[in-house]
Amino acid sequence: MRIAILSDIHSNREALDAVLEVVGERGWDELVLLGDLVGYGPDPVYAVETAADLVDRGAFCVMGNHDEAIAFNKGGLTENARIAASWTRERLTSAHVDFLARLPVSLTSEGRQYVHASAERPGKWLYIRDVDSAERCLSSSAARFVFCGHTHIPAIYYALPGRRPICFQPLANVAAPLSAVGRLVVNVGAVGQPRDGNPAACLALVDTQRHEVSMIRVPYDYEETARKIADFGLPAWLGTRLKIGR
Numbered sequence: 001m002r003i004a005i006l007s008d009i010h011s012n013r014e015a016l017d018a019v020l021e022v023v024g025e026r027g028w029d030e031l032v033l034l035g036d037l038v039g040y041g042p043d044p045v046y047a048v049e050t051a052a053d054l055v056d057r058g059a060f061c062v063m064g065n066h067d068e069a070i071a072f073n074k075g076g077l078t079e080n081a082r083i084a085a086s087w088t089r090e091r092l093t094s095a096h097v098d099f100l101a102r103l104p105v106s107l108t109s110e111g112r113q114y115v116h117a118s119a120e121r122p123g124k125w126l127y128i129r130d131v132d133s134a135e136r137c138l139s140s141s142a143a144r145f146v147f148c149g150h151t152h153i154p155a156i157y158y159a160l161p162g163r164r165p166i167c168f169q170p171l172a173n174v175a176a177p178l179s180a181v182g183r184l185v186v187n188v189g190a191v192g193q194p195r196d197g198n199p200a201a202c203l204a205l206v207d208t209q210r211h212e213v214s215m216i217r218v219p220y221d222y223e224e225t226a227r228k229i230a231d232f233g234l235p236a237w238l239g240t241r242l243k244i245g246r
Contacts, residue, residue, distance in 0.1 A: 001029045001030060002026070002027060002030075002206070003028065003029065003030040003112075003205070003206040003207075003208070004028040004030070004031050004032070004204075004205055005032045005204040006034065006188070006191050006203050007033070007035065007064075007150070007189070008189075008190035008193060009051075009191045010036055010041045010191075011039065011040060011041030011043050012040075012225050013043035013047070015191050015220045015222070016046075016191060016192065017220075018218045018220035018221075019201050019203050019218050022203070022216060022218050026205065030060070031054060031058070033062070034062055034115070034149040034188065035066075035103070035150075036067060036149065037051050037061075037100070038067060038100070039064075039067075039070065039081060039088065040084050040238050041084075041238070042231075044088045044091055044096075045091060045096065048092065048096045048100065049096070051099075060107050060114060062103055062104055062107055062114055063116060064117075064150070066081065067103060068100075070088055071097050079235075083234065084238065112144070112147060113141050113146045113147070114148075116148060117148060117150040118136070118137045118148060119141035119143070119148075120136045120139070120140040127150055128187060129151060131165050135159070138165065138183050138185060145185075146185045147186050147188060148188070149189070151195070152193055152196070153190075153196045154169075154170055154187055154189035154196065154204075154215045155169060156187070159184070160181065160182040170215045171215075172200075172217040173216055173217060175207075175213070175214045176214070177212055178206070178211045178213055180211060186204060189203070193242065195245065197245045198217060199222055199243060199244065200219045200220070200245075201218045201219075201220050202215055202218075203216050225242055226242050226243060227239075229242075
């Protein structure tokens with residue numbers, strides 16, 4: 001089975017289109033969106049409607065913290081995120097908001113759990129940034145493999161039976177093994193706002209027959225996205241960070 005996993009689109013139309021083009025060229029049996037469809041970026045309507053269309057065609061989609069904040073008018077965001085959320089909310093229809101509000105915080109398919117942040121209390125939006133948080137994530141899940149986003153930085157945590165996880169930083173476009181005996185937490189990075197120093201959009205491609213996962217980096221026109229952010233009067237940092245991958 002070929003599984004394409006996208007997270008943290010953040011209303012970035014240019015990045016989303018570029019990634020979906022690659023997914024279409026390579027083909028997929030299962031497509032998964034790991035939340036934060038909206039927030040930060042200039043094209044929230046396009047992001048939500050594209051996600052809804054993909055779900056109608058059989059894709060999985062879970063809720064992210066920015067989706068929740070916009071759907072339920074929740075706080076707890078940084079100042080730039082709060083400004084973007086307020087701007088986004090004004091542009092979405094009730095149907096868009098209802099789609100976001102109905103998204104689950106977790107889905108499971110054939111031994112794979114999909115969450116935005118962590119399997120440890122998925123709706124609390126906990127970050128997996130180290131071995132300890134990865135270990136708590138695995139302890140909270142019955143699945144062999146947990147796929148997440150939220151940090152915007154790709155990473156793999158390998159855990160052999162009876163041992164603490166080991167963090168591995170996957171190379172771009174190079175397949176990494178899926179353990180045959182242990183368990184994994186895989187952070188798939190971000191489509192719409194990478195923060196690992198590489199501005200190219202990131203998605204994960206999983207091949208269950210070859211037992212491997214690849215972090216595919218896809219260049220896109222981030223200058224156009226940044227231009228639209230400026231034109232709409234959104235915080236300038238939201239455009240700048242796209243260019244530097246931070």
